[in-house]
Amino acid sequence: MSDQAITYLTENRERLLKKLDEFLSIPSVSTDSNYKNDIKKAADFLETYLQEIGFENIEQKDTGGHPLVYAEYNGAGADKPTVLFYGHYDVQPVDPIDEWESDPFKPEIRNDRIYARGSSDDKGQVFMNLAVFEALMKTDGELPLNVKICIEGEEEIGSENLYDILHDRKDLFEADFAVISDSGMVAKNQPTILYGLKGFTGIEITVTGPDHDLHSGMYGGAVRNPIMALSHILASMKNEDEVITVDQFYDGVEPLSDEERKLIEQAPGEDFVESTGSPSTASEKGYTPEEHTMARPTFEINGIYGGYQGEGTKTIIPSSATAKITCRLVPGQEPDKIQQLLEDHVKRVAPKGVTVEVKKEKLSSKAYKVEPNHPLIKKAADSYTKAFEKETVYVRMGGSIPVVEWIDEIYNIPIVLLGFGTPEDRLHSPNESFPLDSYDKGMETLVYYWNSVAEEDI
Ligand SMILES: [Zn+2]
Numbered sequence: 523m524s525d526q527a528i529t530y531l532t533e534n535r536e537r538l539l540k541k542l543d544e545f546l547s548i549p550s551v552s553t554d555s556n557y558k559n560d561i562k563k564a565a566d567f568l569e570t571y572l573q574e575i576g577f578e579n580i581e582q583k584d585t586g587g588h589p590l591v592y593a594e595y596n597g598a599g600a601d602k603p604t605v606l607f608y609g610h611y612d613v614q615p616v617d618p619i620d621e622w623e624s625d626p627f628k629p630e631i632r633n634d635r636i637y638a639r640g641s642s643d644d645k646g647q648v649f650m651n652l653a654v655f656e657a658l659m660k661t662d663g664e665l666p667l668n669v670k671i672c673i674e675g676e677e678e679i680g681s682e683n684l685y686d687i688l689h690d691r692k693d694l695f696e697a698d699f700a701v702i703s704d705s706g707m708v709a710k711n712q713p714t715i716l717y718g719l720k721g722f723t724g725i726e727i728t729v730t731g732p733d734h735d736l737h738s739g740m741y742g743g744a745v746r747n748p749i750m751a752l753s754h755i756l757a758s759m760k761n762e763d764e765v766i767t768v769d770q771f772y773d774g775v776e777p778l779s780d781e782e783r784k785l786i787e788q789a790p791g792e793d794f795v796e797s798t799g800s801p802s803t804a805s806e807k808g809y810t811p812e813e814h815t816m817a818r819p820t821f822e823i824n825g826i827y828g829g830y831q832g833e834g835t836k837t838i839i840p841s842s843a844t845a846k847i848t849c850r851l852v853p854g855q856e857p858d859k860i861q862q863l864l865e866d867h868v869k870r871v872a873p874k875g876v877t878v879e880v881k882k883e884k885l886s887s888k889a890y891k892v893e894p895n896h897p898l899i900k901k902a903a904d905s906y907t908k909a910f911e912k913e914t915v916y917v918r919m920g921g922s923i924p925v926v927e928w929i930d931e932i933y934n935i936p937i938v939l940l941g942f943g944t945p946e947d948r949l950h951s952p953n954e955s956f957p958l959d960s961y962d963k964g965m966e967t968l969v970y971y972w973n974s975v976a977e978e979d980i
Pocket of ligand 1: 610643644677704
């Protein structure tokens, strides 16, 4: 089955590349209302293509913002699994336009790469998935499994309306598992399974002492200095071993297994000293920097301000001081609970003579992780390895992808991140591109994957 579809993709390569060219030529910039018609055009393109392939119930769902393209394929029958496929057709703005070597919306092939805005993030990868569905349909007369398509037009503006529609329309999006093609590999031609993402939360601490800045000679010794008080509070939250010293912060965090430590060690990574310019690395005692970034929670002070910041000296006791703190969370940690623990800690250690206010960050999310030996993940790894002829590596990421957390929260189904981007793709930057061999091998991977998971009893 797979061979025929791959032959189809080879024989139709030129035509499909032309079709991709047409899709990439539509400037579907979601953040700028001047491109509203083009957003619609990109959604129309998808609608037409899904029709040609043979999808059913195709619709541009009104989200209140840009339309979400929805479609179904139920032809595989009730005994086959159903996948929810997610991608996005909107793109980032192109400025600074002068730095582009070719028009961002006139795709050009140079150095075996397709240069265009969206070629990697995410129109190129969305197209690859659709082209594979086309190939399977044309050669087998059907798809090996049932599919629900969810391609949104607001990812680059924070997926403003996605949560609500996923939440309110469970009847539409319900599936056995989800596949997201909107990520990348750790290196070109290095198949990568991204099996974990971190969660996120934060607080802002404001310490106030006197109701106005004071003369340090007249009042120094009489009242508490808010910057000093804030420094004491912050210093009490993490120790010199990079261990977070807030009570119960690590409660529920699952221990790192030997098996996972081995996966992390095997994953190719960067030299942190070289890439950051820091004189040395610093990670939680007992963990390597790779283990800490991928699999352990973090606590960072992102900004701190208060008092006199100008040239020379100004002898004051400032009235207030503020620090902004964010944490990256791992599975087992609840953002709300972490915020509460942080607040309780700050209130408990705050010295007398100041008032302390804690503001909680609204945008919080939980971490996501799928077992690396889950059959759906194993099959993805096998499909990658077969297509790229290279052993697949497993990584977790320190960052967060909101849609992953939402699908996890609302549907509680396994999520497989099947990404084909490379670190050189320059997402969101001038000269975004995507390598042609990742395009070809990525589609081969998808053909193997869909055929093999169709046999899975989920
Ligand atoms: Zn994206």
